[in-house]
Amino acid sequence: MTFIYLLIQPSPPPPQAILRHKRNCLSPPPPSPPPPPPASSPSVDPSVVSTVLLFLNFPPEPFFHTRFLICFSILCCVVALVQSGPPETPFDPIIYHAVVPDQITFILSFFKTTIAGVLVNRVKIKRYEGDWVDGMCDGYGVETWVKGSRYRGQYRQGLRHGLGVYRFYTGDVYAGEWSNGRSHGCGVHSCEDGSRYAGEFKWGVKHGLGYYHFRNGDAYAGEYFADKMHGFGVYNFANGHRYEGSWHEGKRQGFGVYTFRNGETQSGHWQNGVLESSPPLLDYRSKVVNAIQEARCAAEKAYEAAGKMEERVNNVVISANKAANAARVAAIKAVQKQIHQRRNSDELPIPMVQNIHHLPTQLTV
Numbered sequence: 001m002t003f004i005y006l007l008i009q010p011s012p013p014p015p016q017a018i019l020r021h022k023r024n025c026l027s028p029p030p031p032s033p034p035p036p037p038p039a040s041s042p043s044v045d046p047s048v049v050s051t052v053l054l055f056l057n058f059p060p061e062p063f064f065h066t067r068f069l070i071c072f073s074i075l076c077c078v079v080a081l082v083q084s085g086p087p088e089t090p091f092d093p094i095i096y097h098a099v100v101p102d103q104i105t106f107i108l109s110f111f112k113t114t115i116a117g118v119l120v121n122r123v124k125i126k127r128y129e130g131d132w133v134d135g136m137c138d139g140y141g142v143e144t145w146v147k148g149s150r151y152r153g154q155y156r157q158g159l160r161h162g163l164g165v166y167r168f169y170t171g172d173v174y175a176g177e178w179s180n181g182r183s184h185g186c187g188v189h190s191c192e193d194g195s196r197y198a199g200e201f202k203w204g205v206k207h208g209l210g211y212y213h214f215r216n217g218d219a220y221a222g223e224y225f226a227d228k229m230h231g232f233g234v235y236n237f238a239n240g241h242r243y244e245g246s247w248h249e250g251k252r253q254g255f256g257v258y259t260f261r262n263g264e265t266q267s268g269h270w271q272n273g274v275l276e277s278s279p280p281l282l283d284y285r286s287k288v289v290n291a292i293q294e295a296r297c298a299a300e301k302a303y304e305a306a307g308k309m310e311e312r313v314n315n316v317v318i319s320a321n322k323a324a325n326a327a328r329v330a331a332i333k334a335v336q337k338q339i340h341q342r343r344n345s346d347e348l349p350i351p352m353v354q355n356i357h358h359l360p361t362q363l364t365v
Contacts, residue, residue: 129324130155140323145169152320153178163316175313176201186309191215198306199224209302221299222247232294245270245291255284255291 119128119137130141136158137143143151153164159181160166166174166183176187183189188198199210205227206212212220222233228250229235235243245256252258257267258275267288269276 129327130320131323131327133157140320141327142320142324152324153316154320163312164320165313165317175317176309179203186305186312188306188309188313198309199302200305209298209305211299211302211306221302222295223298225249232291232298234295234299244295245288246295255287256295257288257292 125146127144128137128141129143130137131139133139137155138157139155140153141155148169149167151160151164151166153160153166154162156162160178161180162178163176164178168174171192173190174183174187176183176189177185179185182204183201184203185201186199187201188196189201190196194215195213197206197210197212199206199212200208202208206224207226208224209222210224214220217238218236220229220233220235222229222235223231225231229247230249231247232245233247237243240261242259243252243256244259245252246254248254251273252270253272255267255269257265259265266275268284
């Protein structure tokens with residue numbers, strides 16, 4: 001109301017405006033007098049009306065009470081909108097079913113806190129089954145897309161976060177740690193073509209220690225940086241050859257030794273994948289040996305990380321499947337109970353669901 005008071009109490013008008021106002025007041029009245037205001041119209045202080053009219057440069061004329069009420073109503077609406085803040089943004093058009101303590105909740109666009117439920121998003125063509133916190137996926141759950149992709153695992157504030165398995169519709173599978181919706185941490189990525197990587201990820205790319213088995217039979221164990229072999233590592237070729245040493249952006253660079261399948265070796269400094277002209281062996285022997293040791297140590301750590309991740313991923317998949325099954329059962333029971341109450345009372349709304357009898361009670365993984 002302070003805002004309205006300041007608007008209707010402006011600074012004193014200039015003398016010209018006051019003189020013009022007096023002249024208008026002394027002018028003869030119009031031919032036909034205005035009709036009397038309705039009985040329900042509120043009374044307004046004439047001094048306040050005059051002040052507002054002077055501020056707005058309105059001469060007193062018929063229906064000035066009505067004009068004042070219109071301006072006053074507009075100001076009230078503006079103040080109410082400013083105090084209320086921006087409107088809440090509704091969720092995407094969805095059909096949501098959930099069970100909350102001691103009641104059944106059917107919500108179309110706005111929802112607060114639930115325990116477990118099923119979300120069918122017809123806009124993005126996907127389905128979520130699992131735990132909820134404050135209207136967002138949080139906890140264990142299963143998310144399925146119409147093309148065939150599926151994620152099973154942990155969520156936090158609506159994003160994949162924690163441990164989980166993502167099966168792409170192309171056949172690729174990633175199982176491991178997630179952070180803010182992206183693969184981050186330790187994980188295993190298996191491709192449809194037969195290649196497989198087990199190790200560390202950073203924001204969706206291979207980064208750190210890892211083991212990669214290529215589709216042609218080659219294998220690399222060692223360090224990665226920005227999705228490329230970088231650092232120390234051991235590369236075993238399918239034809240029996242072997243390289244141990246330093247890497248730079250996917251190519252042999254630095255000190256290392258290349259062993260052929262017949263036992264012959266080439267050691268020294270590599271540049272862009274090519275061995276430089278052999279320097280005196282005594283100058284580079286210690287550096288080559290150190291590079292080999294670092295590469296083998298990195299390879300062993302990569303093997304260990306890959307083995308531990310398998311067991312952790314299997315445990316989280318089991319938990320995610322249990323949460324998804326519990327959510328589907330809760331949704332089906334909620335719909336059935338709502339239909340039963342609808343038959344006994346005409347005041348309850350009709351549940352927004354179709355073909356509930358076709359929803360399975362167990363999730364197929």
